[in-house]
Amino acid sequence: MKDNVFLILGGDDRSLYLGEYLEKQALKVCYYAFNQTDCFSTLKDAIAEASCIILPLPLTRDRVTLNAPLYDGTILISDICALASADKIFFGGQLPVSFCEEITERGSYFCDYFELEELAIYNAVPTAEGVVQVLIESLPITIHRMKCAITGYGKVGKILALTLRNLGADVTIFARKPSDFADAYAKGIRTNEYEDLVHEHFDFDALINTVPAKVIGARELSSLKPECVLIETASSPFGIDFQAAKEKAFEVIKASSLPGKVAPKTAGEIIGRSILPILKSRGLTD
Amino acid sequence: MKDNVFLILGGDDRSLYLGEYLEKQALKVCYYAFNQTDCFSTLKDAIAEASCIILPLPLTRDRVTLNAPLYDGTILISDICALASADKIFFGGQLPVSFCEEITERGSYFCDYFELEELAIYNAVPTAEGVVQVLIESLPITIHRMKCAITGYGKVGKILALTLRNLGADVTIFARKPSDFADAYAKGIRTNEYEDLVHEHFDFDALINTVPAKVIGARELSSLKPECVLIETASSPFGIDFQAAKEKAFEVIKASSLPGKVAPKTAGEIIGRSILPILKSRGLTD
C-alpha cells in the first residue's frame, strides 16, 4: 500500500493545496502540469508512475485541453484518456461524458468528486464566506441588521442563511418545499413562497440567488427596492434574469465558483477530505 | 368554504391547543371527547357536522379505542370508521393500516400527519428542548462545556446538536453518511464513526440516542466512562440496549414523545402548521 503514487495532474493553486493535504496524510504525491513543481518530464511518465490520478475542477474549460493554468504547455484530454488502464483510478471534477466513457472502456475506475454530496456541503462554507465578502465590499451598510433575501434553500442556501443570521442579518429565504420552510423556521430564519416575490413589496438590501434556474425575472424584480444589490452565486443557466435586472438598473454581482477563489487552500482540502474515504474503500490508503 | 367545520376528536392538551390554533386561523372548530369543551352529545352528531375530523397523535394506544385521556367515556376506532364517508377528510397521527384501509374503502381522504417530513422537523425543536431539560435536571454540571455525544444525525440529531452547541456544549455526533459528516463539520460539531465507539475511549458526560435501532450495545458502553448519563429519545425498538446498560450500572433516562410533554401548546400548533397547507390544497381553507 505504501508504494501507491498519487498524481496531481493540472489545475490551479487549489490542486497544489490538495496535493499538500494528501502529503499530510502521509501519501506519496507527485505533480505534473505545474511548471515549477513537476516531478516528471512527460505526461506518459507521470501517469505510468501513478496508481491514482487526480484531475482538476473543472477538468477542462474548452472540452479539448486540460485545465492547467499554472502550466506553460498544453495537454489534450484525449492524451490522458489514451493512458488509462485497469490499474489506474481517476478523480476529477465536472467530467464530460465522453471522458468517463473512454476511461471506463479502458478499464479504469473514475469518480467525479464534484458530484459527491459531501463535497457540495463542504463547499457551501467557502461559498458563504465569498458572499459575505461581496456583501461587505459592495454595500455601505453592515451585514449586521442587513435585510437579506436568499432564493433557494439547498446546500448553499442553508449554510448561507445560517452564516448571515450568525452575523446578525435579518434573513428571509424563498423556497418551495414544506420541509425547507420547517428547517428555516427551526433556525429562526424567515420564509416566503416565490409567488410572494411577485405580489408583495420587500425592502431587502441584498438578494442572493443560489438556484441554477430562472427564479428572478422582471416581475420578481418589481417587488424589490431599487437599491437592492443582486448577487448571483449559481452557475448557468442562472437564477437572475440579467437582462431584466439591467433594464431596471439593479446592481448585479456575479459570484460563481467562489470556493477556489476565496479560499483555495480550504477548497483543495475539501476535495481531499471528500475523496479520502473513497481512496480508503478502494484500498489505496489505510 | 366558510361553513366547513373542523372537529377535534380526542387527544390531550395538545389537541385542544391545536383547536385553538385553527380558531386563530378563523376556522370553525368543534370538539368532541374532552368532557368540558364538547360541542355535541354523540359521536355520530359530531362527525356528521364536520367536514374535517382531526384525530390525536397517536390515534390509539391499544389499537381498539381512541386515545382520549381527557374524556370519561370510551370511543371505539371502529365506530369512527363506520361514520366515514366521501365528503369527510380525516387527519391523525400514527394511523394503523386497518384504519386507513377502512377509511379509504368508505371514500374518505385521510392523512397521517406524523409521516409529514415538516412535522418531524418542527417537532425536533421541542424534542431538543426536552433533552435540554433532562440534561439540566439530571447532571450536576452545566450544558455549557458539557461533553455530549449524539448517536444519529437525522432530523432530531441535527437540531439537537445545534441546540446543544448553541448552549456551549462540546458536541460529538456519531453517524454513517459522508454527507452527515460534512453537515456537522460545517456547523462546528465533532464527528465520529459508530465503530469508534467500540475501539476508543470517550469521556462524554452524556450520550443522547436519536436512532430507533440498536446502536449502543455492551461493546459501545464499554467505551464510555461510568458517570456518563444515557438519554433515549427514540421509540421502540430503541437505540440503547437497556439490559446491557443496567448490567454496567449506567444511569439511563427514557425521554420519548417529548413535544407533547414539554410544550403541548407548541406541539399542537406544529400539527396545525403542518396540516394547514393540506387543508388549503384541498379547498377547505383560503
Added chain:
Amino acid sequence: MKDNVFLILGGDDRSLYLGEYLEKQALKVCYYAFNQTDCFSTLKDAIAEASCIILPLPLTRDRVTLNAPLYDGTILISDICALASADKIFFGGQLPVSFCEEITERGSYFCDYFELEELAIYNAVPTAEGVVQVLIESLPITIHRMKCAITGYGKVGKILALTLRNLGADVTIFARKPSDFADAYAKGIRTNEYEDLVHEHFDFDALINTVPAKVIGARELSSLKPECVLIETASSPFGIDFQAAKEKAFEVIKASSLPGKVAPKTAGEIIGRSILPILKSRGLTD
C-alpha cells in the same frame, strides 16, 4: 509549597465538588463538617493543619452557625474566628462584616469570593441554564420563538439574553444605560426603557427579572398579558412586587441561588477557578 493543606470547611455538594476540583490541581485537600468524608475529629485539629480554609457560600444562614447541611453537628462562626491566626488564609462567600473584622484582627487574610467579578460572570452561565429549565418546565410553549423580557442587563442579564437568543427566543431587555442598549443592539437583542413598561402593552410570554431592586410594580404589571410568567432570579429586595403580582393573578416563580441548585459540580469548580489565581498570587500554589 507542596505541604500546604486546603481545608474545605462546611457547605453542601458544591463544597465537596470544589474540593475535588482543587485535588485535580494536585493540591492537598482535607474536609471537615461533612460527616462521611471528614479527615479530622475536631474543628481545632482541622484548622490547625490547614494553611487555607475554604468556607461555603453563604458562610452562614443564621449569622451564628456555619452553613453545613451535610454535617450532623453544629459549628459556631465564633469558634472558627477564634482559631484564625497570621499564617492562615480564609475564603468564603457572603462573609458578614463582623467575621471579616475578627479574622483581620487576628492577622489572617480573608477573601469573599462572592464579591469577585469573575465569579459573578462564571455563575451567570448556570443561572441562565436554571432559567432555561424553569421556562421549559413552566410554559406550554418552546423557548424557541418565545417572547421573553429580561429586566436588567448586568452580568446575569447579558448571559441570559444571549442564552435565550441562542435557543431561538425573541428577547427584549429593559435597561437604562446607553452602553447597555448598544451592547444588546450589537447582539441582535431588542431593547426598551423601563418607562416603556408603564406606557406600552407587551405580549411577552415570560418576564425574567435580574435586578435586586423593585423594577416591576403594579403599573409595570398592567402592561403585561395575564398569561405572562414572571421569574425572579434576584435576591432580596427582589425586582418583582410579589404582592402586586399576586393581586393581578400572575404566576410568579422564585428562582434564586440557581448555580448551586442547578449545577453544583460546575458551581464548585467556578469557586475553585475564581480563587486559584489568588492562591497562586499568595504563593500557595504554583
Added chain:
Amino acid sequence: MKDNVFLILGGDDRSLYLGEYLEKQALKVCYYAFNQTDCFSTLKDAIAEASCIILPLPLTRDRVTLNAPLYDGTILISDICALASADKIFFGGQLPVSFCEEITERGSYFCDYFELEELAIYNAVPTAEGVVQVLIESLPITIHRMKCAITGYGKVGKILALTLRNLGADVTIFARKPSDFADAYAKGIRTNEYEDLVHEHFDFDALINTVPAKVIGARELSSLKPECVLIETASSPFGIDFQAAKEKAFEVIKASSLPGKVAPKTAGEIIGRSILPILKSRGLTD
C-alpha cells in the same frame, strides 16, 4: 422645537449618511462643505442658521483645517471657533483640546461623540466586519475553522471574538483581567495570558490586535508560525511592533478606522443613534 436646524459641516460619505439618518428622524438638516449638496454660500451663513453643528470624525487631520474631503475649498478650524456662541451646540469626533477650550470660552456646548462608550460599542460591529473582510481577502483558508488570536478584549475584542466564533473560527483571546477571562470562557472562547505568547508556540493562522499599546514585539512574534497574518486594528501607538514584524518577514495588514471605510452608511447612523439621546436631553428634539 421644530425650527432647530442641524448643520452637517464637513466630513465624508459617513457625514452625508448621518444627515440622511437625522432627516429620517424628521429633523431639519442642512449641509456645508460638500460642494454638491451645500445649502449655504458661506460658512458664516451656515453656522448662523444652525442650532446644532455636527462636525466629522476626526474633526481635522492636520490640526488646522476641517476634515472635508468632499469639498474643494478649505475651512480653518479657527474660523469655526470664531463663529461659536452661547446658542449653539457642537458635536464632533476626536476634538483637539484647543478647539474644546475655545468653544467653551465662547459659551457653546460641545460633545466629542467619539468618547461616548455606546458609539465605541456600536462601531465594534462594522470594525469586526472589516476584519472579516480582510481575513477572507488575505488568507487562502476560510474563517470557518481558522485559528485566530485576538490581543485585547475590550469593546472591539469582545464583538470581534463573538463574530469570528459565530463564523466557526477557533478563537483565542489574550487578555489580563480575570473578569475578561470569565467573559470569554462563558462565550466558548479560548483564553491565554499575554506572557504565554512569549513562552509557548502557537499555530495561529491570523492574529488581530485591538490594543493601542505595544503588546506584540519581537519575543511574542517568535511564538507564532511564519504564515500567521498579522492584522492591526488599533490606532497609534499600535499594538504590533511593525519593525520587528518586518524583520521576521510576517505579513502585516493595517486596518484602522474600519467603520467609515467598510460601512459608511451604518457608521453615519451610529453617530446619529449615539447623539440622538443627547439632542433629546438638551431639548433639541422630541
